[in-house]
Amino acid sequence: MYANIIDFHALLTPTPPAPQQKFSQEIKDYLQRYPDTELVDIYLNDLNGQFRGKRIAVSALFSLQNGCYFPQSIYAMDLNGQVIEDSGLGQHAGEPDRLCLPVPGTLRPCARDPQHIAQLQLTMRETNGDPCRIEPRVVLERVLHRLHRLGYYPVIAAELEFYLHAPHQLPGMAQPSLTQNFSVDAPECHGALLDDIAHHAKLQTIPLTGVVAEAAAGQYELNLQHSSKVLEACDQILALKRLTRQLAEKHHQHACFMAKPCAKAAGSGLHFHISLQDAQGHNWLASQPDTLSSTMRQVIGGMLALMPASMAILAPNINAFRRFRPDMHVPLCASWGYNNRTVALRLPCADNANQRVEYRLAGADANPYLAVATILAGMLYGLENPTPLPPAATGDGHATPQAAPLPLNQPQALELFRQNAYLQALFGPAFGSLWHTCKSAELRQFEQQITDTEMAWML
Numbered sequence: 001m002y003a004n005i006i007d008f009h010a011l012l013t014p015t016p017p018a019p020q021q022k023f024s025q026e027i028k029d030y031l032q033r034y035p036d037t038e039l040v041d042i043y044l045n046d047l048n049g050q051f052r053g054k055r056i057a058v059s060a061l062f063s064l065q066n067g068c069y070f071p072q073s074i075y076a077m078d079l080n081g082q083v084i085e086d087s088g089l090g091q092h093a094g095e096p097d098r099l100c101l102p103v104p105g106t107l108r109p110c111a112r113d114p115q116h117i118a119q120l121q122l123t124m125r126e127t128n129g130d131p132c133r134i135e136p137r138v139v140l141e142r143v144l145h146r147l148h149r150l151g152y153y154p155v156i157a158a159e160l161e162f163y164l165h166a167p168h169q170l171p172g173m174a175q176p177s178l179t180q181n182f183s184v185d186a187p188e189c190h191g192a193l194l195d196d197i198a199h200h201a202k203l204q205t206i207p208l209t210g211v212v213a214e215a216a217a218g219q220y221e222l223n224l225q226h227s228s229k230v231l232e233a234c235d236q237i238l239a240l241k242r243l244t245r246q247l248a249e250k251h252h253q254h255a256c257f258m259a260k261p262c263a264k265a266a267g268s269g270l271h272f273h274i275s276l277q278d279a280q281g282h283n284w285l286a287s288q289p290d291t292l293s294s295t296m297r298q299v300i301g302g303m304l305a306l307m308p309a310s311m312a313i314l315a316p317n318i319n320a321f322r323r324f325r326p327d328m329h330v331p332l333c334a335s336w337g338y339n340n341r342t343v344a345l346r347l348p349c350a351d352n353a354n355q356r357v358e359y360r361l362a363g364a365d366a367n368p369y370l371a372v373a374t375i376l377a378g379m380l381y382g383l384e385n386p387t388p389l390p391p392a393a394t395g396d397g398h399a400t401p402q403a404a405p406l407p408l409n410q411p412q413a414l415e416l417f418r419q420n421a422y423l424q425a426l427f428g429p430a431f432g433s434l435w436h437t438c439k440s441a442e443l444r445q446f447e448q449q450i451t452d453t454e455m456a457w458m459l
Helices: 008-012 019-033 062-066 072-076 136-149 188-203 230-250 294-314 368-384 410-419 421-427 429-447 452-456
Strands: 039-045 051-057 068-071 097-102 117-124 153-165 208-213 219-224 254-256 270-277 336-338 345-347 357-359
Touching: 019 062, 068 072, 068 117, 072 117, 072 429, 117 136, 117 230, 136 153, 136 230, 136 368, 136 421, 153 230, 153 368, 188 208, 188 219, 188 230, 219 230, 230 254, 230 368, 270 368, 294 345, 294 357, 294 368, 294 410, 294 421, 294 429, 368 421, 410 421, 410 429, 421 429
Parallel strands: 039 117, 336 345
Antiparallel strands: 039 051, 068 097, 097 117, 153 219, 153 254, 153 270, 208 219, 270 357, 345 357
């Protein structure tokens, strides 16, 4: 794991260059490596982690050091890209613009055409210059600052599951022989694509450490390196999803990150391995064999306590809740255990220095900024409000005594989120209200659809 160490010698070094100067140098360095760049995709990530922005000429790149403008309503878009008027950010409010600035270190080659197209992430500002309080990246940043003030520095690693399938097939419905669990050799139709993903991840400096074949046909898991740069790690997860989709299209495949694309096959999750370090890089969660440190007990207790209300973030749409079914290796209650994949919080096999928690609830469609913010909020809650820890689950974690059941539908989860004073205060009332409003509107839109199954009833 990477240590997040406070460098006291840095206090004696000259003042670092201004952000504009650093960004200008980043552009120059990039164009030295990619001199044929013609276009740049500039983007923000909305509530659902979707890319929203536009393509500009490379000649306009240097002017971006002073920012550009996008409407704040980007953060009030539904899954179809339509602005939700109930949010108060749409047409009735005049869809006001806000200044957006480059995120340092995110100027990368675009997988669609790395020699000629670049991509650059932006972050939004309020009218007074403060970070935009409803931007998911800023919500996570707020939680991180609070942990840092207490002397805790999270280290995370993500495991992202997804399906590859031909455009004429449904995810998970390919021949079972297409892939096998933990198979080392990918089938011919996927092997070149997976190699391409690894290559382009390296071009974008995304620390992809492995690709694992999962249980269902055509399902894979992308593993990312542990990092103490939590915001950057979440930037990389979304960049990895984009390049995977782009490269799949080139290979005449489709990459599906839906949480439950096939009712009869395994869903796709976004699992996080998380530990906490001090300023010198020592692991707060380090524990002796067969016992837990006090910090480990506190953070597990806190995550379990906030878990039911956290489901509204970790399962961000109605399809995401279809993943939570018995016998699908998905937890159904707020449980924890040692080396047990049926629980929500798994303590993997690890030596003393690398003790960590694997949080197994989020779906592949979850916004990584918000998922990590929610997980860290649970840890923070436990550190600030020590909670009794229930016994560890043994065997099948679905039937764990004393474990609180999780809400298994979106309306119940949204209501628990709305009523949870800790999450609402930590994430900020503006974000809490926006999330509840937008997700409730999405749910209403879905429930207004008449499905083919209903029509087939011929009532």
